[in-house]
Amino acid sequence: MSDNLDALPARYRLILCDLWGCVHDGFRLLPGADQRLRRWREEERRLLFVTNAPRSAATTRRQLDGLGLDRELYDGIVSAGEVGIAALKGRPVGFCGTAEDRVDLTAAGLELTDAGYAEIACAGLEWHETVADYAERLAEWRSSDVLLHCLNPDRVVIHGGRRVVCAGALADAYEAISGRTVWHGKPYPSTYDHALSLAGNPPKETVVAVGDGLKTDVLGAARYGLDCVYVSDGIHAGEPYPDDLTPGWRPIMTVEGL
Incomplete structure (x- = not known):
């Protein structure tokens, strides 16, 4: 499979996307992030932000408002908080x-x-x-x-x-x-249980996780049985993918950013 999000297979109808390091850096939206989210919306995919932020979903939503992210680009927020x-x-x-x-x-x-x-x-x-x-x-x-x-x-x-x-x-x-x-949060299963419940419990083969944290986003997806897109230019920028992290399992693609 091409390491290009434009080639993300149509079978993935629900995207569980990390926030920090993928969509923003705490101060501003990352380059191209809002355009990618809009593209997914145009492709009629559903999008839940799944974040390890210790805040409530309501507070996280207000933070995204402050960064200028259009609420129409996502369906909901699941936070560790x-x-x-x-x-x-x-x-x-x-x-x-x-x-x-x-x-x-x-x-x-x-x-x-x-x-x-x-x-x-x-x-x-x-x-x-x-x-x-x-x-x-x-x-x-x-x-x-x-x-x-x-x-x-x-x-x-x-x-x-x-x-x-x-x-x-x-x-x-x-x-x-x-x-x-x-x-509480990723990579623990209760977070994914909650996210899929909010989305109506779709089949796992129609769900893909997107994130930059190896021991949270990637490991959590692997353990839960979800496919994953690894964003390599986030918290682990410049580091190779550890071979012992997910033996026998790899992300479906690796991208530098959204």
């Missing part, structure tokens, strides 16, 4: 993330507390922070056997050309000291 919010509603939980994350999770119905919690919603780090800055807090959570819910499995993201550490890296560090962790 949405999956995590659904799992944590109904009880008080701790919080780790930015002030904006706190406002969003609270608005979405989570009861956040700063003391006496057995679980914590981890949406991420402040933009300038590193995992090392959390060593003391991780140790405190571990000593109290706090269950950490990771609302963004991404380890790093390219934010305006700069690599920024995400919640997934913090969850890795917590697991490294035997902390209990629940992951």
Whole structure:
């Protein structure tokens, strides 16, 4: 098969497309992204954005509005934040993330507390922070056997050309000291279950995932039994495809961008 999205077979009627690194970089739409989405719409394909953003779908939609993306170009949004919010509603939980994350999770119905919690919603780090800055807090959570819910499995993201550490890296560090962790988002099957449910549960052979994260987008698609288009000029730009990532399975095509 040609490594050209213009040649994407017509049998793929539903596209599960990643956002960060494929459609935008946190500051602006990536070159050609909106034209590609419009082309898919003209081909009468359905499009769901499936993102590891720790925010609600409503907030993610407003962010896309701010970047100038036409809502007519996509059918819906599935975020790791949405999956995590659904799992944590109904009880008080701790919080780790930015002030904006706190406002969003609270608005979405989570009861956040700063003391006496057995679980914590981890949406991420402040933009300038590193995992090392959390060593003391991780140790405190571990000593109290706090269950950490990771609302963004991404380890790093390219934010305006700069690599920024995400919640997934913090969850890795917590697991490294035997902390209990629940992951929400890609590559975990609950996210794909939710996406396909929103789309009316179409046959998997009519669905293709598109993304730039090897251990999230690509691995998630492979494990779930979906075909995948790998966007190579995103977070792993310049890196070869790891042969041991998906033995016996490869993306149907590799493209530099949309």
